[in-house]
Amino acid sequence: AQSVTQLGSHVSVSEGALVLLRCNYSSSVPPYLFWYVQYPNQGLQLLLKYTTGATLVKGINGFEAEFKKSETSFHLTKPSAHMSDAAEYFCAVSDHIFGNEKLTFGTGTRLTIIP
Amino acid sequence: DSGVTQTPKHLITATGQRVTLRCSPRSGDLSVYWYQQSLDQGLQFLIQYYNGEERAKGNILERFSAQQFPDLHSELNLSSLELGDSALYFCASSVGVSPYEQYFGPGTRLTVT
Numbered sequence: 001a002q003s004v005t006q007l008g009s010h011v012s013v014s015e016g017a018l019v020l021l022r023c024n025y026s027s028s029v030p031p032y033l034f035w036y037v038q039y040p041n042q043g044l045q046l047l048l049k050y051t052t053g054a055t056l057v058k059g060i061n062g063f064e065a066e067f068k069k070s071e072t073s074f075h076l077t078k079p080s081a082h083m084s085d086a087a088e089y090f091c092a093v094s095d096h097i098f099g100n101e102k103l104t105f106g107t108g109t110r111l112t113i114i115p
Numbered sequence: 116d117s118g119v120t121q122t123p124k125h126l127i128t129a130t131g132q133r134v135t136l137r138c139s140p141r142s143g144d145l146s147v148y149w150y151q152q153s154l155d156q157g158l159q160f161l162i163q164y165y166n167g168e169e170r171a172k173g174n175i176l177e178r179f180s181a182q183q184f185p186d187l188h189s190e191l192n193l194s195s196l197e198l199g200d201s202a203l204y205f206c207a208s209s210v211g212v213s214p215y216e217q218y219f220g221p222g223t224r225l226t227v228t
Contacts, residue, residue: 034216043117043205043219090158101212102148102171105158 002027002093006106014114019063019078021109023091026072032094033074034103035065039087047089050074061085086113118142119220121206127226133194136223140187140208146170147189148209148217149181153202164189165212196227 007022025031032051036044048059055067061084065076074091088110092103118141128134140147149161151174160173164183175181178196183189193200203224207217 036219043119043221044207045117046216046218049216098212101146102160102163102173103150103207103217104160107157 002031002095002104004091004093004104004106006089006091006109008109009107010110010112012112012114013081015083016080019076019081019085019111021076021089021091021111023065023074023076023106024072025074025091025093027093027095029095029097030069033065033067034092034094035059035063035074035076036090036092036105037087038090038108044090047076081111081113083113083115086111117218117220119206119208119218121204121220121223123223124221125224125226127228128196129228130196130198132196132227133192134196134225136191136193136204136206136225138189138191138206138208138220140189140206141218144208144210144218145187146209146212146215146217147183147187148207149175149189149191150205150207150219151202152205152222156202158205161191170212193225198227201225201227 003026005024034049035047050067058064091106120139145166148163161175163171181191203222205222207219209215209217
C-alpha cells in the first residue's frame with residue numbers, strides 16, 4: 001500500500017529565506033507524486049507533479065521538487081519565501097494501478113513566513 | 116478557481132439526519148473523487164467515479180453513498196449522521212484516470228451538532 005510521510009507539521013522561515021518541505025513516500029510501483037497547497041478556507045491547488053521523465057519538476061509560484069528514487073523522497077523547495085506562501089502544503093502519491101488511482105495524502109505541513 | 120463547484124458551502128445539521136453534497140466537475144472531466152478532511156484523520160479518499168461508474172472505494176462508511184449522473188455531476192449522501200462526521204468534504208475531478216492531475220473544489224464544511 002502506498003503512503004506518504006511529511007516531516008515537520010509546522011515549518012517557519014523568514015521572508016526571503018529558502019523553503020524546504022520534506023516528503024518521503026512508500027509505493028509498490030514507480031509512483032506518481034504531487035504537491036498541493038491549501039490556503040485558509042479554500043480547496044487544494046496543485047503546485048506540481050512528477051509522473052515520469054525529468055526528476056526535477058518545476059511548478060507554480062516558484063516552487064520545485066526533485067524525485068529521488070534512492071531516497072524515496074520528493075521534497076519541495078523555493079529559493080526565496082514570500083509572505084503569500086504562508087499556507088498548508090500536502091504531498092500526495094498515486095500508485096496509478098487500475099482501479100486505484102486515488103491520491104494518498106501526507107498529514108500536511110503548515111508553513112509560516114516570518115516578516 | 117479550479118472549475119470544480121461544490122454546493123452547499125456550509126451545512127449544519129443534527130445527529131441522525133441525512134444530507135446530500137453536490138459536485139460539478141470541470142467541463143470535460145470524466146472522473147470525480149470525494150475526499151474527507153478532518154483534524155484527526157487528515158485527508159482521506161472516500162470514493163471515485165469514472166464516467167458514471169464506480170471505480171474505487173476508500174475509507175467510506177456504509178452510511179455514506181455516492182453516485183455520478185449522466186451529466187457527470189456527482190452527489191455524496193451521508194446518512195445517520197454522527198458528531199464524528201463533521202469535516203470538510205472535497206470533490207475533485209480529472210480528465211481521465213491517473214496520471215492526470217486532480218482539481219479540487221472549494222469544499223463543503225459539514226457540522227453535525
